[in-house]
Amino acid sequence: MLSVAWWTVFTIAGIWAQRFVPGVDFLAPGLLLCIQLERKTLFFWLLIVWSLIQEGLGGLPFGYSILWYSSIVALYRCGAMFFDVQSLMFAILCGAGLGILHPLLIGMMAVLADMQWTADRYFLEGVLQFLIFPLEWAFLKYIYPERLKHEFSA
Amino acid sequence: MKLKHTAIALILGLFIYLSFYSWNLRSGQLDRLADYTGLEIVKWSLWPGEWVHDRSVDFLDRYVYLVGLKQTNDRLSSQNDLMRLEIMTLREKAEEAGRLQALLHFSPVEGWYVDGARVIAHRMGPSAALDSIIISKGSVSGVLPDTPVLTPLGIVGRVVQPGLSASKAMLITDLNSxxxxxxxxxxxxxxxxxxxxxxxxxxxxxxxxxxxxxxxxxxxxxxxxxxxxxxxxxxxxxxxxxxxxxxxxxxxxxLVDMENTEEILLLHRNATSNSTSAGVN
Structure with missing residues (x-):
């Protein structure tokens, strides 16, 4: 129950952070942490709720956040073959991957939806995502309560 | 063997994703689901903070600084906004009347009514491809897709995705406007x-x-x-x-400073004019 409360507070804090830094996903580092903690049930619910939040906020047809969050899972799976996926280095690589992916994904989805877009803004947001992702992940890992790591582990 | 399974899972996943994407493009069901859930979660997450912020600013403005002057200024400012809107409307009507004198058959402009709303947030989230604002009213307040959004100074944009009690509006500065x-x-x-x-x-x-x-x-x-x-x-x-x-x-x-707009007006068609046009159509 405490775990649900913690993630709810994190979600609200993430939404507020997104309000001040447009175009950056502040919830994504939480998802990586959740995968690293191997909390499958929690991951599933967070994925659904956060996808709905990001899709509700976004201006593209439904689908961006599915690919966006799936890419974190894919990066984790691929990264597990070569790196220590619990390390800060992997979080930096994951941030870089998402930073590159952001303008590409927006561009692809905008083309599919027959919308006009300018790349400059999204490249800048990609850079911000790359910078913010590992820092936020490290902060989350630091503040995540030890006792919650063992609460209803799935 | 593992590679084969991964490839099958990837292809299957892509197939399911594309099927859902195509179905949603046609029906808009998933977009509606996201608007009615995600947008609501965001609104109610932001609302307490907004409320506390408004109340604290209000308290400081009214009771710590210039009490009477601020109240008078607020009243005059709101009167000024209303008069500005009225002047704009009257100016247009005067221009229109001059032109229409020459016309034999005058068809009146359809009736509209105005409703106020607050700007909760501007463009946010990684998938925000539009220059947009999130406003505090949704379909329960009668907001529909393409509802015009304006201030007394001029047009701000139009609603693109209405949620239950919050909606997303595309600004006129957006590339797709x-x-x-x-x-x-x-x-x-x-x-x-x-x-x-x-x-x-x-x-x-x-x-x-x-x-x-x-x-x-x-x-x-x-x-x-x-x-x-x-x-x-x-x-x-x-x-x-x-x-x-x-x-x-x-x-x-x-004409409108999009960055610093806090309150907006929504223009709704009158029910009578809706039914009339529906009848004509």
Whole structure:
């Protein structure tokens, strides 16, 4: 129950952070942490709720956040073959991957939806995502309560 | 063997994703689900903070600083907004009356009514591809797709995705925004298109011989049916004539400061005019 409360507070804090830094996903580092903690049930619910939040906020047809969050899972799976996926280095690589992916994904989805877009803004947001992702992940890992790591582990 | 399984899972996943994407493009069900859930979660997450912020600012303004002066200023400011809107409407009506005197059959402009709402947030989230704002009213307040959003100064944009109690509106500065406009003085028509956040607006398809001058206010023409005619949208900043184009190169700036707008007005069609047009159609 405490775990649900913690993630709810994190979600609200993430939404507020997104309000001040447009175009950056502040919830994504939480998802990586959740995968690293191997909390499958929690991951599933967070994925659904956060996808709905990001899709509700976004201006593209439904689908961006599915690919966006799936890419974190894919990066984790691929990264597990070569790196220590619990390390800060992997979080930096994951941030870089998402930073590159952001303008590409927006561009692809905008083309599919027959919308006009300018790349400059999204490249800048990609850079911000790359910078913010590992820092936020490290902060989350630091503040995540030890006792919650063992609460209803799935 | 593992590689084979991964490949199958990937192809299957892609197939399911594309099926859902195509189905949603046609039906819009998933978009509606996201608007009615995600947008609501965001609204209710932001609302307590907004409320505390408003109350603290209000308290400081009213009780710590200039109490009486601030109240008078608030009252006069709101009166000024209403009068400005009224002047704009009357000016348009006066211009219109002059032109319509020559016409035998006058068809009145459809009825609209105004509703107020707050701006909860501006563009946010990684998938925010549009220059947009999130407003505090949704379908339960009668907000529909394409509901015009404006302030007493002019048009802000239109609702693109209404949620239950919050909606998303595309600003006129967005690359995908197009509004049919005409000059308030010379009545030349054109298509006002956005070029991105903080950028100037372009007026397309204004004929080379069309009379238009710098400083002229562009108002909605009402031709597309989304906006009622005569609402101010932008001010012309430059007019260039080209030797190689059939149209003028006209640039304009929005009349509304999109960044700092906190309250907006929503224009709804009157139920009677809706039923009338439905009957006609």
């Amino acid at each position: 197009r509004i049919s406009v005409r000059g308030q003085l010379h009545r030349s028509t054109g298509l006002l298109s956005g070029t991105g956040e903080g950028e100037i607006l372009n007026v397309k398809y204004m004929k080379l011989n069309a009379p238009v001058s710098e400083g002229e206010i562009l108002v909605t023409s009402g031709l597309a049916g989304l906006y009622p005619p005569g609402l101010p949208v932008a001010k012309v900043t430059s007019v260039e004539r080209s030797d190689i184009s059939l149209f003028l190169k006209v640039e304009a700036v929005p």
